[in-house]
Amino acid sequence: MAQFKPIIGMEVHVELKTKSKMFCGCPAHHFQIKPNTHTCPVCLGLPGALPVPNKKAIDWTIILGLALNCTVNQQSKFDRKHYFYPDLPKGYQISQYDEPFSQKGYLTLDSGKKINITRVHLEEDTAKLIHKTIKAKDVSLVDFNRSGVPLMEIVSEPDLASGVETKEYLKKLRDIIRALKISDCDMEKGSMRLEVNLSLAKKGQSNYKVEVKNLNSFRFVDQAINYEIKRQTTLLEKGITPKQETRGYNPKLKKTFTQRSKEEAQDYRYFPEPDIPPMVFTDKDIAVLKSQLPELPETKIQKLATKHHLPVPTARLLVSQPTNYQYFIKALPSAKKHQINPQKLANLIINKKIDITQKASTQLQSLTQKKTIDKAIIKQVITQNPDVVKKFKAGKTSVLGFLVGQVMKQTKGQADPQVTRKLLLEKLSVKK
Amino acid sequence: MKLNQLTISQAIKGLKTKRLSSVDLTQACLDQIKKTNEYLNSFLTLNPQAIAEARTADRQIAASTKNFQKYPLLGIPYALKDNFLTTGLRTTASAKVLHDYIPQYDATVYSRLKKAGAVLLGKTNLDAWAHGSSTETSDYGTSRNPWNLNHTPGGSSGGSAAAVSAHQSIFAIGSETAGSIRGPACWCGVTGFKPTYGRVSRYGVIAMASSTDSPGPITKDVYDSALVTQVIAGHDPFDATSSPLPVDINPSKLSRYKKLKGIKIALPKEYLVKEMGKPTSQLIKQAVKKLQSLGADIDQVSLLDPHYSIGVYTIIQRSEVSSNLARYDGIRYGHPRTTFKHEAKNRVMLGAFTLSTGYYDQYYNKAQQVRTLVINQFNQLFKKYHLLIGPISPGPALKVGASQDNPMFGELVDMLAEPSSIAGLTGLSLPCGFVNHLPIGLQITGPQFAEQKVLEVGHIYQQNTDFQQFPDTNYGSI
Numbered sequence: 001m002a003q004f005k006p007i008i009g010m011e012v013h014v015e016l017k018t019k020s021k022m023f024c025g026c027p028a029h030h031f032q033i034k035p036n037t038h039t040c041p042v043c044l045g046l047p048g049a050l051p052v053p054n055k056k057a058i059d060w061t062i063i064l065g066l067a068l069n070c071t072v073n074q075q076s077k078f079d080r081k082h083y084f085y086p087d088l089p090k091g092y093q094i095s096q097y098d099e100p101f102s103q104k105g106y107l108t109l110d111s112g113k114k115i116n117i118t119r120v121h122l123e124e125d126t127a128k129l130i131h132k133t134i135k136a137k138d139v140s141l142v143d144f145n146r147s148g149v150p151l152m153e154i155v156s157e158p159d160l161a162s163g164v165e166t167k168e169y170l171k172k173l174r175d176i177i178r179a180l181k182i183s184d185c186d187m188e189k190g191s192m193r194l195e196v197n198l199s200l201a202k203k204g205q206s207n208y209k210v211e212v213k214n215l216n217s218f219r220f221v222d223q224a225i226n227y228e229i230k231r232q233t234t235l236l237e238k239g240i241t242p243k244q245e246t247r248g249y250n251p252k253l254k255k256t257f258t259q260r261s262k263e264e265a266q267d268y269r270y271f272p273e274p275d276i277p278p279m280v281f282t283d284k285d286i287a288v289l290k291s292q293l294p295e296l297p298e299t300k301i302q303k304l305a306t307k308h309h310l311p312v313p314t315a316r317l318l319v320s321q322p323t324n325y326q327y328f329i330k331a332l333p334s335a336k337k338h339q340i341n342p343q344k345l346a347n348l349i350i351n352k353k354i355d356i357t358q359k360a361s362t363q364l365q366s367l368t369q370k371k372t373i374d375k376a377i378i379k380q381v382i383t384q385n386p387d388v389v390k391k392f393k394a395g396k397t398s399v400l401g402f403l404v405g406q407v408m409k410q411t412k413g414q415a416d417p418q419v420t421r422k423l424l425l426e427k428l429s430v431k432k
Numbered sequence: 433m434k435l436n437q438l439t440i441s442q443a444i445k446g447l448k449t450k451r452l453s454s455v456d457l458t459q460a461c462l463d464q465i466k467k468t469n470e471y472l473n474s475f476l477t478l479n480p481q482a483i484a485e486a487r488t489a490d491r492q493i494a495a496s497t498k499n500f501q502k503y504p505l506l507g508i509p510y511a512l513k514d515n516f517l518t519t520g521l522r523t524t525a526s527a528k529v530l531h532d533y534i535p536q537y538d539a540t541v542y543s544r545l546k547k548a549g550a551v552l553l554g555k556t557n558l559d560a561w562a563h564g565s566s567t568e569t570s571d572y573g574t575s576r577n578p579w580n581l582n583h584t585p586g587g588s589s590g591g592s593a594a595a596v597s598a599h600q601s602i603f604a605i606g607s608e609t610a611g612s613i614r615g616p617a618c619w620c621g622v623t624g625f626k627p628t629y630g631r632v633s634r635y636g637v638i639a640m641a642s643s644t645d646s647p648g649p650i651t652k653d654v655y656d657s658a659l660v661t662q663v664i665a666g667h668d669p670f671d672a673t674s675s676p677l678p679v680d681i682n683p684s685k686l687s688r689y690k691k692l693k694g695i696k697i698a699l700p701k702e703y704l705v706k707e708m709g710k711p712t713s714q715l716i717k718q719a720v721k722k723l724q725s726l727g728a729d730i731d732q733v734s735l736l737d738p739h740y741s742i743g744v745y746t747i748i749q750r751s752e753v754s755s756n757l758a759r760y761d762g763i764r765y766g767h768p769r770t771t772f773k774h775e776a777k778n779r780v781m782l783g784a785f786t787l788s789t790g791y792y793d794q795y796y797n798k799a800q801q802v803r804t805l806v807i808n809q810f811n812q813l814f815k816k817y818h819l820l821i822g823p824i825s826p827g828p829a830l831k832v833g834a835s836q837d838n839p840m841f842g843e844l845v846d847m848l849a850e851p852s853s854i855a856g857l858t859g860l861s862l863p864c865g866f867v868n869h870l871p872i873g874l875q876i877t878g879p880q881f882a883e884q885k886v887l888e889v890g891h892i893y894q895q896n897t898d899f900q901q902f903p904d905t906n907y908g909s910i
Contacts, residue, residue: 041537045759047530048517048539048636052672080755082787091758269787271796274642274752276672 004200004236006229008166009158012173014183015125015149015191016057022124022150023051023094030128030145031189043148045089050275053078057122057150058101060182062281062289064152065102065120067176067296072102072286078122078273083266086142087126095123095153097270107156107172108298110312115169116157125149152183158197163225167218170194175297175320187216194221199242200232211246212256224249224256231256300325308332308342317350324349324356331360338368377415378423381406392428400424435460436599437902440508440656443602447507448497454507457602458486458551461509464905465553465600471907473575474585474594476514477522478554485551492549503549504663511601513592514555515562516542516647517636521552525638526570527560529760529771539636540668541605541647548663553601556591561757561776562607562640564588565615565842566835569775574832578620579870579903583829586616586845588640592650593620598905603651603660609641610745611824611842611849613648614861618873619829621863621901623894624650625657625887626849628880629856630675632661633668639756641749642673644853653900654862654890658683661883681883686891692728695889696817700735703822703848712827712872715865719874719893720821726892731817736809740802741850742843747786747799748854754783778839807855814879819889821876824848824861828870852877860890863899871899 021028024042041049062072079097100121106114127147131140154173160166174185174192185192194215199206210228215221227249232242247256272278295303297319304315319325328342328349335345345364348354354363381403382389391399400421407420435457438446446452462482469475479485489507492499500506512518515525517535524530538546545552559569567575567590575590577583578598585594589606593616596604606613608626617624625648632647639645649660662681668674699720704713724730757780762769772780786795813820825845835841843850852859852875859877866872874893878886894900 046536047523047525047533047638047759048515048535048634050635050671050673052670082755082758084758084761086763089759089764091761092755265789267789269755269784269789269792271751271755271787271792274673275639 004202004233006161006225007158007199007201007206008160008162008225009197010154010156010160010166010169011195011197012154012170013193013195014152014154014177014185016060016152017183017191018054018056018060018150020054021148022054022057022122023148026148028149030143030149033145035141035143035145038145039147043089044144045091045147051094051273053276054150058279059289060180061101061120061122061152062286063180063293064154064177064182065105066286066290066293067180068102068105068107068117068120068154070102070105070117070120072281072289073099074281074283074286075099075278076101076281077278078276079270080273081123081268081270083268085126086140087129087147089127089144089147093123093126094273094276096121107169107176109165109168109172113159113165115159118155118157120152120154123151123153125151163222163229166196166225167222170218170221171320172297178322179294179297181294196221196225196228198225198228198232200229200236208241208244210242210244211262212249213246213259214248220249220251223251223254227254227256304342310343310346314343314346314350318346327356327360331364334361334364337361338364340364340368375423377407377410378420378427381410382424382427389428434464434599436464436602438602439652440505440602440659443508444500444506447493448500450493454486454489454493454509454551455483457507458482458509458553461553461599461601464598465595468578468598468600468905468907471576471581472578472585472594472598472600473573474556474591474598474600475511475554476524476526476557476572476591479518479521479552482509482551482553489549489551499549503547504659505545506549507551508549508602509551509553510545511553511556511592511595511604512542512545513558513589513604513606515558515607515638515640516555516605517638518542518552518555521555523555523638524572525561526558526567526572527772527776528571529767530638530765531767531771533765535636537636540633540670541664542636544664545605550663556589556595556604558591559588559775559842560773561638561753562588562609562612563753563775563779563842564835565611565845566830566832567591568832568835569773571773576832577829577870578905579829581907582831583870584619584832584834586619586825586829587842588612588616589624589650590616593617593622593624596620596622596650596652597902599902603649603656605647605660605664606650607637607640607645607647608849608853609644609646609749610853611846613646613650614824614849614859614873614875615846617650617861618824618863619871621866621871621899621903622650622652623654623657623863623890623900624648624861624873625654625661626853626859627661627665627883628675628858630673631665631679631858631881631883633664633671633674635668635670639752641752642756643748643752644745644856646853646856652902654860654887654894655683655686657860658686658887658891661887665883675881677881680881681887685884686888687895689888689892692723692726692889692892695728695819697723697728697730697889698733698813698817698820699730700820700822701732702735702737705738705826705847707826707844707847708823709827709867711867712823715867715872716823716874719864722897723821723889723893726896728889730821733813733817735813736806736851738847738851741806741854742847744799744802744806745850745854746843747795748803750779750783751787751796752783754780754787803854806851810851810855810857810879818885819876819878819882821874822848824873824875828867828872848875856880858883858886860886862890862894863901864897865899871901
């Protein structure tokens, strides 16, 4: 019997870190800010207020599209998406429907597999609902500081086949966005939000779709996917089609749970936002934005591998932390001076053997100095232990460990055991 | 002549020469409001600061009459349609959903008038949410036509038009989605001007149909319309649809030509609609002759039947209305959704339907396609002609109650304004005669941003005719 194959697509929402909100001049940052202090008629949806789009947010969304190999639409517009919810003061969200800023791109995984990107569009974030008990009364509070913050949505095709693959896709996406410096992608602060769409089929497409929301770490995405694969497989094997629904994830129980049924498609009554004229982007406009693209993580990794001979996994680790990577590039000349090869330098940075808040040259110097001090101690240890040296020369190489221990003792554990071992071997073989 | 009967330009002359004060002028208007509002129901809310504002203006005039250069409407009292937000002063859009709504910010039009020194008398009645062409859908009762109280003033800016016609105010501000300035101006026998869509900011105007809403003045003559438009027009960073083009409206240049030589005007034969009465069409023919005698070159042309525009406009407007009213969800503003009356509910339902999946292409999209057709036709027309003329309404003001049981009442009444509105053109309505002692209006319509040309031709016509008249408002003694 053929196996059920997972069909996974991701919807990722990312808040842009622009100074002001998407359609008004209010500050866009909202984390731990006194509620309802970053508001104005526009983001409160007051009568008569009109949205004026934030150009920076549009540029940044297009830049992400370009980084994800998307086609930028020369004609684009905003649309109104209608639904009723207390966090939506206008009764509609300004989003993009059929003309997103960019579409049809891809992101390549380490295996070489391409994950197709359906679209990258821009919309406004909603207000934040806070459910609390005040004076023994259950209340729902609304904080409009988040209302109108620029929010990108990156939708993938259902090309992902496992939790592991999805995790890799998400990490890569996050690294690209961080490299573009357009969002912090901080899941704790809600600036990156993840939604999994998952179904199973033996071949081709499935006739249902389960959405899992409220996943605030890549690990939870992986776990939720694995749980869903098991759950849906069990159902399908019994001949039951899983329900079309939105599910939440409980990380403590490592289980997903039903949130709401989605059997009937909601009609959002999309139509072009009449308050914002349609936008046209010329080839020149797009070329200008393209020229602003910084070097992307994947390019950096390739360069590190070819130019500096770093193993790809090391290069990837280094690049995933932009501060580490920058420090590495800056420290390269200094490392060369102290005869430390790039791989060693990378390891020192990744393993936190050197402090990246301090200057590289002095730290690297002291590391190499250690090496010269070691030589004196090694000489000392060899002359102080003639019996052991004799045994070694007679072929009992296991005694080398004792000599290394002696060096470590003398240096109060400061010496690098690998280096010590190498130096001892050098010394002993010279004497021979 | 009483002070409240003055035009803006007459009042400014008086203020400059210190023959009158802004306080006197404002008080004269307030007195007339007090005397006539119970009959007309044109004002919903009075500005308790009006006299104080007038006093401030008088101090500025006393300081230097040069202040008129800086504040072109210094000390001039006016009325604002109640869908323009005014900080601290109740704004309802004539809908009880906003019965006690006190705005937190000013509409751009209001703040520009304030900056120009104008004195706000109060807020005028309109059809609830501007849905209608008679003010009969107002949750605060219908306004009446100053020429005959049994008739409606038209709408939706009916309160503003009635206020100007009855000399309750020196001028007024209205807003037009399709005919809401020009229609009531026509029926009340005053001058109404709809600037190009995007020429005047919509910021702070309670939205009706976002893609056609255009604020504009209702005045006692064309010259005043130019004066007011010059103040309120111009790019607004708070309205993304407002045009960045510089404002080239100049009242002092309206009289630079005495004749209409070289002006080519189109008269679409389809605008002489079957619904139009013979006396009305007679008056339009007279107006055409008058313009010809002044030197204009007028050709009869053929355009898309305005009846098509009814469909286009109805679908687009209802769709946008259903979206724009979504924010009054019963959670905010203090009144439940049941406060919405029949007309609004009707429009929301129709709009929600035309936008729903499966019907969008059939209705909304189709309407937008025909809209493009209308725009293209106008573009072609304006390659050959400077302007277009025709009736603005098929006849004089209808009796109160005529809109009842006629869900398409407004659209039929406004049929002749709709093509120009959906194309975002600029147009003027000015009196061209009377039928049964009720005024009839002529429309002069131009391409986008041709405000100055439209006003110039209107001004010359008005200078050479005597139709800008005002009714007797001694209603108490009738």
